[in-house]
C-alpha cells in the first residue's frame with residue numbers, strides 16, 4: 027500500500043484460513059478492508075470468505091492487484107506466494123518467520139523489496155520485547171537467549187510424556203528440528219540478534235511460555251510471556267493471534283507506537 031493511500035480502499039489477500047488466518051480475516055472485516063481468502067482446504071477458505079463477506083481465490087493466483095498479502099499458513103507459502111508478492115511490489119505480512127531462517131529466501135526477499143519498494147511486516151508473534159532487541163542489537167556485545175517451555179502436546183516432535191529440556195542449540199538448528207514452534211527464534215534473528223535457544227517440555231504447564239533475556243554492556247532486558255495455546259492450534263500461542271491482529275491494525279492506522 028502506498029503511503030498516504032486511503033486505508034478504507036485497502037485490499038488484502040489472506041493465505042491460510044486456519045487459526046490465525048480466521049482471526050485476521052475478522053479483524054480485516056472490522057477494519058472495513060476488502061478480503062480475498064485462499065487455503066489448500068477449499069471448504070475452509072469458502073467458509074471463512076462467506077463469514078467475512080470476502081472472495082475465495084487460489085493461493086497461487088498472481089498477487090499484484092491487492093495492497094497487502096498475508097501469510098498465515100506455513101514456510102512453503104512464504105517461499106512461494108509471499109516472495110512472489112514482494113517481487114510484484116506488493117507489501118506482505120508474514121507469520122511463519124521460521125521460513126526466513128533460510129538465508130537464500132531472506133536474501134531473495136530483501137532483494138525483491140529493494141527492487142520494488144515493497145515492505146514486509148513481521149508481527150512480534152509469541153514473544154514480547156522485540157523493540158528492546160532491535161535497540162540493543164545496535165550496541166556491540168549484546169546477546170540474547172530464548173527459553174521456550176510448552177506442554178509436550180504443543181511441541182510436535184516429542185513424545186506426549188516428555189519432560190525436561192528437549193533441545194539446546196542455535197536458532198537455525200531449532201527452526202529445523204521444531205519448525206512449528208520456533209518462529210520466535212527466527213523473529214529474534216530478524217530483529218538483529220541470534221539467540222541461543224532452549225526448549226523445555228513441561229507436562230504441568232497449561233500455557234506456552236517464552237522467556238527472552240537480552241544483555242548488553244549497558245542494558246539488560248528480560249521478558250516472559252505465558253500464553254494459553256490457541257483453542258484451534260495448540261502449537262500457536264493465543265498472543266500470536268492477537269499480535270497478528272494488532273499488526274494489521276497498525277498497518278491500517280496512521281499512528282505508530284513503539285520502536
Ligand SMILES: NC(=O)c1ccc[n+]([C@@H]2O[C@H](COP(=O)([O-])OP(=O)(O)OC[C@H]3O[C@@H](n4cnc5c(N)ncnc54)[C@H](O)[C@@H]3O)[C@@H](O)[C@H]2O)c1
Nearest residue numbers: 042044045046065066098099121122151152209259262266
Ligand atoms: N511468528 C510467530 O511467533 C508465530 C506464532 C504462532 C504461529 N506462527 C505460524 O503461523 C502459521 C499459522 O499458524 P496457525 O495457528 O494459523 O496454523 P493453522 O494450522 O491453524 O492454519 C494454517 C492454515 O494454512 C493452510 N495452508 C497450509 N499450507 C497452505 C498452502 N500451501 N496454501 C494455502 N493454504 C495453506 C492450512 O490448510 C490451514 O488452514 C504457522 O506456520 C505457525 O507456525 C507464527
